[in-house]
Amino acid sequence: MRFFFSGKKKEFRGHLLYSGDDFNKAQITFLKKEQDSYELKNIEQYSDEDIGIFFFKSLSDTESIMRYGKENNISSFLLDDIVNINQRPKAQFGEGHLFLSLRRLIVSNDSVTFSPISIYYDTKRITFFVNNENDDLITNFINRINNNRSPFRTSDIIYSIPLILDIITSEYLNALDVISIESQDAEIKVLDQEDDVDPKDIFFLKKKIYDMRKIIRPSKEALYSIIRSDEKMIGKSEKNYFYEIYENITQTLEHLEVYADNIRSIYELQLTINGNRLNEIMKTISVIGTIFIPLTFIAGIYGMNFEFMPELGFKYGYPVAVVVMIVIALFLLAWFKKRKWI
Structure with a gap:
C-alpha cells in the first residue's frame, strides 16, 4: 500500500x-x-x-x-x-x-x-x-x-x-x-x-x-x-x-x-x-591501392615539369610507359592470386 x-x-x-x-x-x-x-x-x-x-x-x-x-x-x-x-x-x-x-x-x-x-x-x-x-x-x-x-x-x-x-x-x-x-x-x-x-x-x-x-x-x-x-x-x-x-x-x-x-x-x-565481409572489402580496396601505387609512382615521375629529362624526347616514351604500367599491374595481380589474396 x-x-x-x-x-x-x-x-x-x-x-x-x-x-x-x-x-x-x-x-x-x-x-x-x-x-x-x-x-x-x-x-x-x-x-x-x-x-x-x-x-x-x-x-x-x-x-x-x-x-x-x-x-x-x-x-x-x-x-x-x-x-x-x-x-x-x-x-x-x-x-x-x-x-x-x-x-x-x-x-x-x-x-x-x-x-x-x-x-x-x-x-x-x-x-x-x-x-x-x-x-x-x-x-x-x-x-x-x-x-x-x-x-x-x-x-x-x-x-x-x-x-x-x-x-x-x-x-x-x-x-x-x-x-x-x-x-x-x-x-x-x-x-x-x-x-x-x-x-x-x-x-x-x-x-x-x-x-x-x-x-x-x-x-x-x-x-x-x-x-x-x-x-x-x-x-x-x-x-x-x-x-x-x-x-x-x-x-x-x-x-x-x-x-x-x-x-x-x-x-x-x-x-x-x-566482420569478414568488411575484411573482404578492405582487402579488395588494399589490392587495388597496392596495384596503383607503382603506377602512380611512374606517372608522378614523368609528370614533373623539369626541362632536362632524357625520356621526354624519346619517340616511343609514352607507349613504353603505358606497357610498363600494364606489365607491373598484371604482375601484381598474378602474384596476389598466387598468394591467394584475391
Missing part, C-alpha cells in the same frame, strides 16, 4: 497505484462449486456460504479491487502486489490463505506479450486477478474444469489452482514455439548469409528470451516454495499436481536456456560474418 498526504484534512489516506496506463472497469465472474460441476453465476447471487471461484478482470479499477479486498479480508500489501503489473512472481502463505503472483506469456500474431495474474486462496474461495479481458483464459478454464474426464470437476477448489497453472504453462510453451520459429529463421538467414539480416533483430530476439527467463525462473521458484512448504492447507495429493506443473516449467526453462545459447551463438556468428 502506498500512501499520499491529503493537505485539506491533514491525514494519510491509502490508495492503490496501478502501474499500467490503460483503464478498464472491473468485471467479476463467479463459478459456484456444485456437487459435480462448476456453474457460472451472477455475482449478485453469491452468498458467504457459497464455495467457488472468482475471476476479477481488470487491475486498473483500483477502487473495485480495494472494495473487494476489504470485503474478503485481503491484506492491503497483497492488493498492492496485485495491481503492480511488474510484480515479480512469488508465493506467500498467510493466516488461512495462499497468495500466488505470476506472469503470463500471451502469444498474439507471432508476438509475445506479458500479462500479470494473481491468485488468492482462502479455503472457501479462490480469486484469480487478471488484467486482459479479451483473451480466452476464463473460457479455457471453464471448459477444462467441467470436462467429464476432468478429475478437478468433483474435487476441492484447491485443485483449480494447478489447472489454471497448467493453462499458464501451456502459454509458456506457445511462447516457446514462437521463439523456436524465430530462432530457426534467424539461423537460416545467417548461415545463408542473406543481405536482409539485421543484427538488431537478433539482439531483440535475445532480449525477448531474457525477458521470458526473467518471468519463468521466479515462477519456478514460487512453485517450489509451495511444494516445500509445511502448510496444512495444501495436502500431499494437491502438491503432486503442483509438482507436475513445476516439472513442466523446469523443462520449459531448460529449452529456453538452449534457445538463449543458440541465439547468442547466432548473434556472434552474424557479427563474425559482418
Whole structure:
C-alpha cells in the first residue's frame, strides 16, 4: 500500500497505484462449486456460504479491487502486489490463505506479450486477478474444469489452482514455439548469409528470451516454495499436481536456456560474418591501392615539369610507359592470386 498526504484534512489516506496506463472497469465472474460441476453465476447471487471461484478482470479499477479486498479480508500489501503489473512472481502463505503472483506469456500474431495474474486462496474461495479481458483464459478454464474426464470437476477448489497453472504453462510453451520459429529463421538467414539480416533483430530476439527467463525462473521458484512448504492447507495429493506443473516449467526453462545459447551463438556468428565481409572489402580496396601505387609512382615521375629529362624526347616514351604500367599491374595481380589474396 502506498500512501499520499491529503493537505485539506491533514491525514494519510491509502490508495492503490496501478502501474499500467490503460483503464478498464472491473468485471467479476463467479463459478459456484456444485456437487459435480462448476456453474457460472451472477455475482449478485453469491452468498458467504457459497464455495467457488472468482475471476476479477481488470487491475486498473483500483477502487473495485480495494472494495473487494476489504470485503474478503485481503491484506492491503497483497492488493498492492496485485495491481503492480511488474510484480515479480512469488508465493506467500498467510493466516488461512495462499497468495500466488505470476506472469503470463500471451502469444498474439507471432508476438509475445506479458500479462500479470494473481491468485488468492482462502479455503472457501479462490480469486484469480487478471488484467486482459479479451483473451480466452476464463473460457479455457471453464471448459477444462467441467470436462467429464476432468478429475478437478468433483474435487476441492484447491485443485483449480494447478489447472489454471497448467493453462499458464501451456502459454509458456506457445511462447516457446514462437521463439523456436524465430530462432530457426534467424539461423537460416545467417548461415545463408542473406543481405536482409539485421543484427538488431537478433539482439531483440535475445532480449525477448531474457525477458521470458526473467518471468519463468521466479515462477519456478514460487512453485517450489509451495511444494516445500509445511502448510496444512495444501495436502500431499494437491502438491503432486503442483509438482507436475513445476516439472513442466523446469523443462520449459531448460529449452529456453538452449534457445538463449543458440541465439547468442547466432548473434556472434552474424557479427563474425559482418566482420569478414568488411575484411573482404578492405582487402579488395588494399589490392587495388597496392596495384596503383607503382603506377602512380611512374606517372608522378614523368609528370614533373623539369626541362632536362632524357625520356621526354624519346619517340616511343609514352607507349613504353603505358606497357610498363600494364606489365607491373598484371604482375601484381598474378602474384596476389598466387598468394591467394584475391
